[in-house]
Amino acid sequence: MSQRDDLTKPNTVGTTMAADPDEAEFLRRYAASVYEKPSFTVDLVILTVRDECLHVLLVKRAEHPFKGCWALPGGFLDSHRDASVDACAARKLVEEAGVRAPYLEQLKTYGSHDRDPRGWTATTVYFALMASESVRLLGNQEEARWVRVRGDAVGFDLAFDHARILADAVERLRSKLEYTHIAVHLLPEEFTLPELQRTYEIILQQPLDKSSFRRRVMQADMLEELPGKQRDGSGRPAQLYRFRDYDRRTFFPRSISRHAR
Amino acid sequence: MSQRDDLTKPNTVGTTMAADPDEAEFLRRYAASVYEKPSFTVDLVILTVRDECLHVLLVKRAEHPFKGCWALPGGFLDSHRDASVDACAARKLVEEAGVRAPYLEQLKTYGSHDRDPRGWTATTVYFALMASESVRLLGNQEEARWVRVRGDAVGFDLAFDHARILADAVERLRSKLEYTHIAVHLLPEEFTLPELQRTYEIILQQPLDKSSFRRRVMQADMLEELPGKQRDGSGRPAQLYRFRDYDRRTFFPRSISRHAR
DNA sequence: CACAATAGTGGCGCCAAGCCACTAAGAACC
């Protein structure tokens, strides 16, 4: 405990500091931490399903470094406007994608001296799910675009460590899909069971059995049947459902078994 | 996309900035984010099992705010010494608890304007598991102490939002115990199956069936039998085992069913 | 009216977990 550099900070320095043999070392390190706080940003992995494929929202960087390169949307936390990291993520979601309140969850924080050529940065990454129908991109279409995700990557390089971050987000989405309901956030409010199953299949990249899937979903009692409503296609129309409670989290008793782990 | 305050930063300002109607607004917000970066710290929830109870390592704060209050160990990231947030957490683990390489996993990042009375701070929290036998507390015993966790809290107030953080860490530990092997990190290298089962029971706060537990663990093929070795007590001696591969992550095919969810 | 296409149901077997009774091996006590 002799080398603690804990939450003691600026305003109290000099007031309650005891004369201590380690004081010089303490102050040296303290000064360093004060004057070289890492830059702190919040980035978003915004995912949706369209055209039978998982897509991620990317923006083209207008400035160096990685100028012209595609990157995850995000940016500096504004301590004046953002009451919390969560609030910052919600703000950026609105500003970048013009979306009301889809699923938003903190993924992980990435920070190192070399992830940004300009020096030490930390970014807290959130991942968001939304229905492709509810997306209206604001601003210049050339700056932001939905990009198809194949496997756990897009087909080209991303700025910074964003490729790694995207891969982590996709893996998290996959593993959560195995035992939770969250795929409903990738669909519009009203949807059919075959549509929901197709969404799971697209993300898990594996066909699912119709009967097992229906049993699983219906036993979880998470859907509300919309009486009389049906959606037609080329075959028999399918019953429309609505997700019952967007706040409740439903866990399935077993994971969907995946052949290749 | 008109209000992006992305990773553009100091050294490039003025060099590649285009004359833009939003430039004034951009610079105002940019300046704010540069001069008011939140303080960035790393805190640790270090957990162990001793005396049939979950314990967390707490330190007594020597400085304001919350002077004299118990808090999670942690402190400022030192951008000179810490190559990454993970490295910072590993360093603090050694400095605070004098431990080599136990289980260490990022939990979550907490950041807001009001979690610290001095202003905007963000902390990335890690949680660590270790065998109580391998713990040797360094420094003054009055500054750091193992504190019993009842439910998901200690019996008194903690500094900052550390009570909430502790509760989140305990919940994460519980949910991970339901489908992974990680409780082995709470035991010494050599242990018996009843000891492992007892560890699960203590953390899950629920008795487990011996037969089911043994089947589950043995089918996962994660333990190595230490031939001839037995540990004796008051009854029949139990077989000693060693965890086979500390890097591999084993998932059980089904969760342990918990009665009260 | 047959047929294609998609939605939805039902039944069988498997597998891991719950539950519980049983055996195994040592210590303590008489």
Place this chain on the structure above:
DNA sequence: GGTTCTTAGTGGCTTGGCGCCACTATTGTG
């Protein structure tokens, strides 16, 4: 030395959810 206590370890039956697959239902189309 045998009985009893205590804890370790095994085995068998039941249960519940999922994989699998066949079957029915309801629409459009030629």
